[in-house]
Amino acid sequence: xxxxxxxxxxxxxxxxxxxxxxxxxxxxxxxxxxxxxxxxxxxxxxxxxxxxxxxxxxxxxxxxxxxxxxxxxxxxxxxxxxxxxxxxxxxxxxxxxxxxxxxxxxxxxxxxxxxxxxxxxxxxxxxxxxxxxxxxxxxxxxxxxxxxxxxxxxxxxxxxxxxxxxxxxxxxxxxxxxxxxxxxxxxxxxxxxxxxxxxxxxxxxxxxxxxxxxxxxxxxxxxxxxxxxxxxxxxxxxxxxxxxxxxxxxxxxxxxxxxxxxxxxxxxxxxxxxxxxxxxxxxxxxxxxxxxxxxxxxxxxxxxxxxxxxxxx
Amino acid sequence: xxxxxxxxxxxxxxxxxxxxxxxxxxxxxxxxxxxxxxxxxxxxxxxxxxxxxxxxxxxxxxxxxxxxxxxxxxxxxxxxxxxxxxxxxxxxxxxxxxxxxxxxxxxxxxxxxxxxxxxxxxxxxxxxxxxxxxxxxxxxxxxxxxxxxxxxxxxxxxxxxxxxxxxxxxxxxxxxxxxxxxxxxxxxxxxxxxxxxxxxxxxxxxxxxxxxxxxxxxxxxxxxxxxxxxxxxxxxxxxxxxxxxxxxxxxxxxxxxxxxxxxxxxxxxxxxxxxxxxxxxxxxxxxxxxxxxxxxxxxxxxxxxxxxxxxxx
Numbered sequence: 001x002x003x004x005x006x007x008x009x010x011x012x013x014x015x016x017x018x019x020x021x022x023x024x025x026x027x028x029x030x031x032x033x034x035x036x037x038x039x040x041x042x043x044x045x046x047x048x049x050x051x052x053x054x055x056x057x058x059x060x061x062x063x064x065x066x067x068x069x070x071x072x073x074x075x076x077x078x079x080x081x082x083x084x085x086x087x088x089x090x091x092x093x094x095x096x097x098x099x100x101x102x103x104x105x106x107x108x109x110x111x112x113x114x115x116x117x118x119x120x121x122x123x124x125x126x127x128x129x130x131x132x133x134x135x136x137x138x139x140x141x142x143x144x145x146x147x148x149x150x151x152x153x154x155x156x157x158x159x160x161x162x163x164x165x166x167x168x169x170x171x172x173x174x175x176x177x178x179x180x181x182x183x184x185x186x187x188x189x190x191x192x193x194x195x196x197x198x199x200x201x202x203x204x205x206x207x208x209x210x211x212x213x214x215x216x217x218x219x220x221x222x223x224x225x226x227x228x229x230x231x232x233x234x235x236x237x238x239x240x241x242x243x244x245x246x247x248x249x250x251x252x253x254x255x256x257x258x259x260x261x262x263x264x265x266x267x268x269x270x271x272x273x274x275x276x277x278x279x280x281x282x283x284x285x286x287x288x289x290x291x292x293x294x295x296x297x298x299x300x301x302x303x304x305x306x307x308x309x310x311x312x313x
Numbered sequence: 314x315x316x317x318x319x320x321x322x323x324x325x326x327x328x329x330x331x332x333x334x335x336x337x338x339x340x341x342x343x344x345x346x347x348x349x350x351x352x353x354x355x356x357x358x359x360x361x362x363x364x365x366x367x368x369x370x371x372x373x374x375x376x377x378x379x380x381x382x383x384x385x386x387x388x389x390x391x392x393x394x395x396x397x398x399x400x401x402x403x404x405x406x407x408x409x410x411x412x413x414x415x416x417x418x419x420x421x422x423x424x425x426x427x428x429x430x431x432x433x434x435x436x437x438x439x440x441x442x443x444x445x446x447x448x449x450x451x452x453x454x455x456x457x458x459x460x461x462x463x464x465x466x467x468x469x470x471x472x473x474x475x476x477x478x479x480x481x482x483x484x485x486x487x488x489x490x491x492x493x494x495x496x497x498x499x500x501x502x503x504x505x506x507x508x509x510x511x512x513x514x515x516x517x518x519x520x521x522x523x524x525x526x527x528x529x530x531x532x533x534x535x536x537x538x539x540x541x542x543x544x545x546x547x548x549x550x551x552x553x554x555x556x557x558x559x560x561x562x563x564x565x566x567x568x569x570x571x572x573x574x575x576x577x578x579x580x581x582x583x584x585x586x587x588x589x590x591x592x593x594x595x596x597x598x599x600x601x602x603x604x605x606x607x608x609x610x611x612x613x614x615x616x617x618x619x620x621x622x623x624x625x626x
Contacts, residue, residue, distance in 0.1 A: 031613040034611070035613040036611075038605075038608070038612065039608050039611070042608065252606065256599070256602045257602070259605045259606055260599055260601075263602055263605070263612055263616065264598055266613070266615075267616050267619050268581070271620075271623070272581065275580065275584070282577075285573050285576055285577055286573055289570070289572040292351075292576070293568045293569050293572055298347070298351035298352070299347070299351065299576055300347065300348040300351070302576055310584070311624065
């Protein structure tokens, strides 16, 4: 492990890959691993790419990364695969499409699941971001597959979040609208050659005009990512947001907020581990659940019993 | 509260509504409320309706409920609104469409958020299901808005889960496939008058043929819910699954598994509450997060500090 750490600090790609795998599959190592390396983080700028399925997030990320690479900056890409029943298989196809980036030494691509990680996908992703940051990535893109709460939590943990939409999603656009102001720092209408692109743009822009905090009104960019159109505009919007966050002091505030959430997850994770240890690896839960269904107990009496084991109440 | 409990046991609709609101907005009451009422649960049959956005879940649920009502059985409908940025507003439109059910005394409709409930949407929904069960619903339908992990967790907690799909979702169907066998007990291709319906049906049926456990192969039904076509077929499939679960003993096993998961959530919820109390309502997290971003601490040292406060480690 010490050897891997050193190789990571030396910017060795394979060490980064290996360490992310270790973090992904084990719940304890991030602690041993990152505790003393943590001081080497904080240099990467983290960009979240999210939006509904079918919006073309992978293609957009692909083009954004290629464009950033022209400046010579090194880039990490983390694609979130929450391994939910609904999205379990989707990521593979997307990754294949992005595979020509794999031959670029300045790009590190990684799909993240959370199979072996008790703390779930958010925590594993957070550790992977720290590893890529230490590794030396100037920019880290986090791309989500779907729109689940855990994915929203992850992109909320970025410095700049890009919300991708497409024209003509109908009700789905309605659904996105409600939270538009909360999560997106930059908005992109992809597949902008489709009918209704201008209408969708205007609708989103109108919603954004209603924002209470007028210090940053998210720009709404149009792209046809598949044709590489509009990509520079998105990068300019990201750069503007980065500048705004730095100058306003909101960048620091957001990083504190992000670390706070992540710390909460780390603590809950550790608490859960203690919980499992003290309940014969969860066996007590099975036993009590049987009693509950047989109506020999109830969920609340059972909860008290378990908390008693932990000396917490 | 005692008065409300009595009115619930007497099958008063307004008492049920009031109690669900209380549970939804307060994290402690479900315990006080449901501890002694719990013995009155276990009579309702719980059906989950899930699938990707745009599959027509609301319309299908609407028609299923109307059809069940013809048998005289009373029905509860819980629509999950996880208040994610992506789905926050979607539910209202759906509910309006279903509003003619509201005038039926034998139907109880409710949208569930988890705004004030620390334990999150799963726990609030579980408590609401218990309340509707005690209230006297013969069937409870839980309909999700999207496909987030928390929604998957909820429908996994049902006696029978109906997975709704539509023809021609392309990649999205691929995405669903991967988890198809795990979550669905009954499959429905809605909007079956669209191109590709047979193809989609065959693809899903083929996937299901690969199931290791051959004791229940989920049927794949075709519906055009908007025209009320195919609804009886879905209800027959649900009835067959119910019978299978009863006869095989898997129904009991699933309920034990469901209660086990719910118990785990209850315990974690209570642990979180203790955590907040012992960290000056989370203030310690803010303080430590600032130090982490300033690199005066790291996430793992901070975690140890907080766990020390709890006498857990």
